[in-house]
Amino acid sequence: MTAPLALIAGLMALFLAGGIWVGFALMSVGIISLETFKSMRVERFLAGDVWGSATALELVTLPLFILMGEILFHTRLSENLFGGLAPFVRRLPGRLLHVNILGCTLFAAVSGSSAATTATVGRITLTELKGRNYSHGLAIGSLAGAGTMGFLIPPSIPLIVYGVLAEISILDLFIAGIVPGLLLAVMFMLYVGAAALVSPGAAAAAQPSTSWADKGRALTRLLPTVALIGLVIGSMYGGFASVTEAAAVGVLGAAILAALEGQLTFGMARKALLGTVKTCSMIGLIITGALFLSKAMARLSIPTDVAAAIEALSLDPITLILLLMLFYLVLGCFLDGLSTIVMTLPVTLPLVVAAGFDPVWFGIFLIVTVEMAQITPPIGFNLFVIKGLTGDGIGRIARAAAPFCLIMVALVLMLIAMPGIATWLPGSMR
Amino acid sequence: MRAILRLLDLVCAFGAAIAALACLSLAVMLIVEVITTSFMAYSQPWAVEYSSYLLAPVLFAGAGWTLGRGGHIRVAVLTQFLPVRGRWLADLLASVFGFGVSLFVALALVEYTARSYEVGSQSTYPTRTPIWMPQAVLTFGWAVLVLGLTARILRLLTGRAAEDAPDTPDLAATAEPDARNAKAKA
Numbered sequence: 135m136t137a138p139l140a141l142i143a144g145l146m147a148l149f150l151a152g153g154i155w156v157g158f159a160l161m162s163v164g165i166i167s168l169e170t171f172k173s174m175r176v177e178r179f180l181a182g183d184v185w186g187s188a189t190a191l192e193l194v195t196l197p198l199f200i201l202m203g204e205i206l207f208h209t210r211l212s213e214n215l216f217g218g219l220a221p222f223v224r225r226l227p228g229r230l231l232h233v234n235i236l237g238c239t240l241f242a243a244v245s246g247s248s249a250a251t252t253a254t255v256g257r258i259t260l261t262e263l264k265g266r267n268y269s270h271g272l273a274i275g276s277l278a279g280a281g282t283m284g285f286l287i288p289p290s291i292p293l294i295v296y297g298v299l300a301e302i303s304i305l306d307l308f309i310a311g312i313v314p315g316l317l318l319a320v321m322f323m324l325y326v327g328a329a330a331l332v333s334p335g336a337a338a339a340a341q342p343s344t345s346w347a348d349k350g351r352a353l354t355r356l357l358p359t360v361a362l363i364g365l366v367i368g369s370m371y372g373g374f375a376s377v378t379e380a381a382a383v384g385v386l387g388a389a390i391l392a393a394l395e396g397q398l399t400f401g402m403a404r405k406a407l408l409g410t411v412k413t414c415s416m417i418g419l420i421i422t423g424a425l426f427l428s429k430a431m432a433r434l435s436i437p438t439d440v441a442a443a444i445e446a447l448s449l450d451p452i453t454l455i456l457l458l459m460l461f462y463l464v465l466g467c468f469l470d471g472l473s474t475i476v477m478t479l480p481v482t483l484p485l486v487v488a489a490g491f492d493p494v495w496f497g498i499f500l501i502v503t504v505e506m507a508q509i510t511p512p513i514g515f516n517l518f519v520i521k522g523l524t525g526d527g528i529g530r531i532a533r534a535a536a537p538f539c540l541i542m543v544a545l546v547l548m549l550i551a552m553p554g555i556a557t558w559l560p561g562s563m564r
Numbered sequence: 565m566r567a568i569l570r571l572l573d574l575v576c577a578f579g580a581a582i583a584a585l586a587c588l589s590l591a592v593m594l595i596v597e598v599i600t601t602s603f604m605a606y607s608q609p610w611a612v613e614y615s616s617y618l619l620a621p622v623l624f625a626g627a628g629w630t631l632g633r634g635g636h637i638r639v640a641v642l643t644q645f646l647p648v649r650g651r652w653l654a655d656l657l658a659s660v661f662g663f664g665v666s667l668f669v670a671l672a673l674v675e676y677t678a679r680s681y682e683v684g685s686q687s688t689y690p691t692r693t694p695i696w697m698p699q700a701v702l703t704f705g706w707a708v709l710v711l712g713l714t715a716r717i718l719r720l721l722t723g724r725a726a727e728d729a730p731d732t733p734d735l736a737a738t739a740e741p742d743a744r745n746a747k748a749k750a
Contacts, residue, residue: 149661150639151639151642151643152643152654152657152658152661153638153639153640153642153643153654153655153658154638154658154661154662155636155637155638155658155662156636156637156638156639157636157637158661158662158665158666161665161669162661162664162665165665165668177668177671177672177675178672178675178676180668180669180672181669181672181673181675181676182676184669184672184673184702184706185620185673185676185699185702188619188620188623188624188702189616189617189619189620189698189702190616190619191612191615191616193619193623194590194594194615194616194619197587197590197591197619197622197623198590198591198594201587201591375598378594378615379594379597379598381594382591382594382595382597382598383595383598385591385595386595386598403588404584407584407587407588408580408584408626410584410587410622411580411583411584411587411622411625411626411629411630412626412629412630412633412635413635414583414587414622414623414626415583415623415624415626415627415629415630415635415636416630416635416636416637417623418622418623418624418627419624419627419636420637422623467641468639468641469639470637472637473637512641
């Protein structure tokens with residue numbers, strides 16, 4: 135290990151363990167290593183870099199997608215998702231449990247955040263499911279698992295951050311997330327169905343099928359959400375709008391939805407804007423720190439050194455990627471997903487690309503891997519969100535989420551075995 | 565001490581208001597842009613450039629305010645096992661460290677902005693905006709973050725709670741916006 139790398143890794147571990155904010159830790163490690171090993175005007179380099187990151191055009195989509203999600207959070211979207219989906223899953227094994235999964239899938243397509251997806255869908259479904267005597271474990275487990283699709287199905291905040299750091303097309307990443315996201319939803323539904331068949335007590339008794347008139351009424355409740363998804367994702371994939379324009383259209387659509395429900399008040403706008411500011415500040419500090427550290431590491435030629443060291447081990451690509459998966463799962467026990475991605479990417483991305491992997495594929499692989507960390511203790515944001523909704527202990531929620539976590543492991547293995555799951559759709563649209 | 569803390573909180577809240585307004589302006593400007601380019605064959609010549617200038621306050625003007633709400637991510641896995649006194653000390657050290665880093669960045673930005681002003685740098689876009697203006701807004705954001713950390717250190721030293729909301733993940737707090745607001749008012 136070279137001296138700069140040892141210093142960076144050592145300081146990082148020390149600062150993070152000491153509870154220093156991740157953004158400050160990243161930035162200070164960059165400053166200290168440059169001051170130590172390079173004779174340069176670090177403050178000048180830093181100021182220019184902070185200015186560049188704070189005005190990076192690729193990041194403009196970030197506040198827009200976050201604002202869109204915040205506005206939708208204050209509408210009756212979650213009630214409408216439940217009311218709209220419930221009549222269609224009554225006869226499936228597992229019944230209303232599927233609303234968790236389908237609701238999260240739909241909401242994930244208008245929200246870039248897993249925590250927001252979990253919270254929005256869960257605040258209605260969990261009470262409804264409890265009132266109807268569904269298995270509590272399956273209810274919170276399927277919510278925890280399905281909520282993670284918020285990061286995978288576009289728009290997705292971590293995919294935007296990944297795209298900026300990896301300097302690849304955010305649109306390609308968004309498209310690449312669709313098939314794995316839908317695949318995950320199908321696997322979750324199959325599991326819920328199977329679990330309900332194995333233990334019939336898990337789901338409530340069969341209910342009479344609803345009439346077609348009821349089904350039609352239910353569909354109209356879903357219409358606004360579906361229209362919004364069509365508007366945002368459709369305009370992006372159809373090539374009518376850039377990602378930024380699609381995000382702006384999404385904000386407008388969300389505001390119109392809220393206005394139609396009579397929810398677009400000054401107080402709500404204030405809450406949504408401040409919520410956006412809070413999330414953007416958090417991401418801004420981390421990504422600025424990460425971009426600076428990655429430039430500092432490049433100046434100290436750390437990525438090439440690490441790549442050379444790994445190359446000397448002559449691992450085959452599959453072993454490398456399995457080791458990385460293990461590495462990220464361990465890291466996920468200590469760090470949240472976003473920090474994990476930004477902190478490691480300057481080193482792992484060149485490694486993976488040198489081993490012949492597609493950076494778009496790696497983005498999807500990384501998202502699913504850190505997503506698993508979102509529902510495993512001790513740091514699992516989605517677990518905290520569900521704890522906030524139900525008051526269950528973290529251990530209880532994590533146990534309920536474990537089968538869904540295993541399904542995600544299966545998805546990662548499938549992604550490794552068949553990279554086309556992620557790369558086929560963006561490739562075919564080029 | 566109370567007056568000082570109030571003043572610092574006020575500055576942080578002002579920064580958050582700037583960030584919120586910047587976010588609103590950004591959204592409105594880009595929505596207008598999409599509509600006019602699609603239907604009226606007109607494009608605001610400043611849209612791209614100003615969206616990047618507005619991004620800077622959206623990302624940083626509210627950073628000090630976010631700090632007071634536990635919105636910035638940190639690792640609590642290890643420090644949570646410390647006894648109360650140790651946790652307090654760790655928090656104080658982390659806050660002083662953060663203060664040092666943000667002061668370094670803020671001073672670097674002051675110098676950077678001042679140089680742009682002296683040289684008279686203009687943007688490369690047709691508007692020829694003097695570049696020190698948006699840079700000053702970014703510098704303001706980092707200065708507010710320094711003040712937010714100052715308030716945090718003062719709170720810790722005088723035995724006050726450092727944050728309004730508990731140190732939970734960001735959107736978990738959003739899950740109960742009303743509870744959070746009630747706490748903020750109390």
